[in-house]
Amino acid sequence: MALLNLHLKVWRQNGSQPGHFQDIEAPEIPDHASFLEMMDIVNERLIANGQDPIAFDHDCREGICGACSMTINGMPHGPERATTTCQLHMRKFRTGDTIWIEPFRARSFPVVKDLMVDRGAFDRIMQAGGFVSIRTGSAPEGNSIPIGKDVADAAMDAAACIGCGACVASCKNASAMLFVSAKVGQLNTLPQGQPERQRRTLGMVRQMDAEGFGNCTNQYECEAACPKEISVRWITKLNRDYAVAAVKDIVGAGRQQAGGEGGD
Amino acid sequence: MVQPLLTMSLDSKIPSGPMAEKWTRHKRDSKLINPKNKRKYSVIVVGSGLAGSAAAASLSEMGYKVKCFCFQDSARRAHSIAAQGGINAAKNYQNDGDSVHRLFYDTVKGGDFRAREANVHRLAEVSVNIIDQCVAQGVPFAREYGGGLANRSFGGAQVSRTFYARGQTGQQLLLGAYSALNKEIARGGVEMYSRTEMLDLIVVNGQTKGIVVRNLVTGKIDAHVADTVLLCTGGYGNVFFLSTNAMGCNVTATWRAHRKGAFFANPCYTQIHPTCIPVSGDYQSKLTLMSESLRNDGRVWVPKKAEDCGKNPADIPEADRDYYLERKYPSFGNLAPRDISSRAAKEACDDGRGVGPGGRGVYLDFAESIRDFGRNTIAERYGNLFDMYERITGESAYERPMRIYPAVHYTMGGLWVDYNLMSNLPGLHVLGEANFSDHGANRLGASALMQGLADGYFVIPTTVANYLVTQKPGEVTLDNPEVKKAVADAEERTKKLLSVKGKRSVDSFHRELGLLVWDKCGMARTREGLQEAIDRIPALREEFWNNVTVPGSGDAANQELEKAGRVADFMEFAELLCIDAQNREESCGGHFREEHQYPDGEAKRNDQDFSYVAAWEYSGNCSQPKLNKEPLTFEEVHLAVRSYK
Ligand SMILES: Cc1cc2nc3c(=O)[nH]c(=O)nc-3n(C[C@H](O)[C@H](O)[C@H](O)COP(=O)(O)OP(=O)(O)OC[C@H]3O[C@@H](n4cnc5c(N)ncnc54)[C@H](O)[C@@H]3O)c2cc1C
Ligand code: SF4
């Protein structure tokens, strides 16, 4: 096992106050350690020197919970393809490297502290339609709706999204389209999601806009940054679904009004 | 130490009647609250994992006012998200002879006859509804070409009853439950508090009435009151420091409840999972599980001769390999249950035949499956696990066998609950991994997800009313003196942690405690070893309170402070864990006492003296807990030596 001597430039920020980069030397880091274990070692040393350790979100450290969120050398989750920050290992770096470490930056992800941001906007988008309205206990027998393997597999591809927000952080417009398209796409692909297809599409897209995420201008940086390799094809599908839903919404609203006038 | 039985407070409330009818009868006999009155009752749900999200969503749908709490930044990140392999259900879609009774039987036997039969039967019954519910939510379970749901087999069962979504079953089930939760948040039925940690339980006149929480962004400590509290806070595996659990998993919620009077049951039943990536260095922060489903297609072996251990595995001929699970347990082979497989790995390594750094590893070899089914099929089944393995170790499991070693994974013990999932402390309900009830001394693979969702979707919505009808809604308010005192106590404790200003970091204490507990109360335990731990833990605890350093302040985000509070509780809990392990003079499931084994090394249970649930009561002194016993009786399943040979 080799030891690496690294120079870190770490973003430090307290809530809404302005932040800055702090230079931190990180000598003798085992190359078998994960990136977050490197951060643990650095934090232990900061604490020993009476300094404030670096705050960052993390939990599972297995690439599945979506908590970890560092922009490493300008890339959300760092340089390795399809890998979250927590799954990145130090053997990908060389001794003497300077590593820039920043939070996931986006207008809709305000910094809480240092590398920790508030991604509550994602939860609110999900609340605006990311579900099938089925009450507990009222479900039909599981095998009563056959679903082709290809359909189930496609839905699973979209469902693999871990809600980390790297797509947003990588996008020059800070657009959340990849996340939203994956979430809408999963349910809109499955038969269970059909009854609420329009409502879901409109609700989630409108909430996304209300949260201040930017527009998608087809840069596709998001796909490259996504640790779960969510495909931009979902964005195409969302655009289609949205166009249909928006038209039906206008027509439907008219019809509802007309019906309302003559109703009982 | 051992006190007389308190049978009155340990009424398990098991319904009468034949096993297969108990749940139906109980549902019929349970109290109902009419829709108008339901709106007056408020419920606090701590935890947003499978158990918590499912409970919060279902209770809100029924009309209760719900508040749900988690310490992560989003409910969707609860530790359930990490479960890989699958969820069991007695659907018998494979037509291989599965049934509710068989799932019930396998679970009782798998738990080494230390679970409560009636609870397990109910679990097996509702398992089928869980799958229906999840499918309806849009959980993308694996399918066959004909469009039906696919299954795989898992350890400890001879039928194929495990449903899965690639290697991300927990994630998909949790996202399903989270979607139901979101639907209720949007409707106004649930108020969600993320980045909020429960620090204490509020008990007023013997009834559980609320919780004290700390806002992890602002640092503010305050109280929430309700008519009942549901703890769905997961397991305590991180007492060992290194485990497959997420970093934030903790014992705080259940331990604080224990200190307020809730009995802690069977803490010594801890599960060591056989297929994890071995430890590689002392900087290591956690261990990574390789799903047990890998054992469907992988063969476990070590070299027959110790001198071969350093060789490239490809250069070791078949004849020199010891496929020890297949050799020892011919009828279950590589699918032998977890406790048995873990111990067998330890034995092989103790015998000097372990592979990899430190000789603490065994091979899990896919060469034969890749030959038989092709690399693509194996990649489709386990691709993400193989990728994960490669990222961590830098080795490809397609080319070279994986190295695996057992690691702490799950905790069967937890707060004692009755059939209604209520603790002995009235008004406190405990769901999911946080309770003790369904897995006995060992949990079978794919059964934790099943239990979390069973408790949340189907059990608590029926049973909670039995307690609520005894309470006047909204009786306790925030200005109650007990509530104020609980808040003041939590503030005081936080101040104390910050004011020690010693020399050692929180993590250094956690690592030391974890190593000690792993060493003395891990895969194999002895009376003397446990005594050593019991002697050393109080000293370590004292050092913690005199020498820990927690930088920063209490009135802002402070992750060291969060960890400090959790480690302080682990320091107390660890002692109870060891005391329970020492009290239980037998080997059963995940609890292996070296003094109690058959000549061939198999675990030796002592049904005569230990067929009981050990429910520990806090006495005011962590070193002197009181033991209460719930005797276990077996009507349906005959007590037998658990054999997988
Ligand atoms: C790597 C791994 C793989 C697994 N694979 C499988 C599998 O394939 N099949 C299977 O059946 N089981 C599996 N398990 C076990 C299973 O995942 C867990 O037992 C189960 O998900 C626990 O669910 P839960 O709802 O009880 O708790 P958790 O999901 O752990 O949720 C706990 C919740 O409580 C909250 N919480 C905890 N403490 C506090 C506090 N003090 N204040 C506020 N909130 C708090 C957390 O924020 C979280 O929301 C696996 C476990 C691991 C570690
Ligand atoms: S789409 Fe990819 S990058 Fe975006 S939140 Fe989901 S997993 Fe993260």
Ligand code: FES
């Ligand atoms: S910590 Fe969970 S995905 Fe990185």
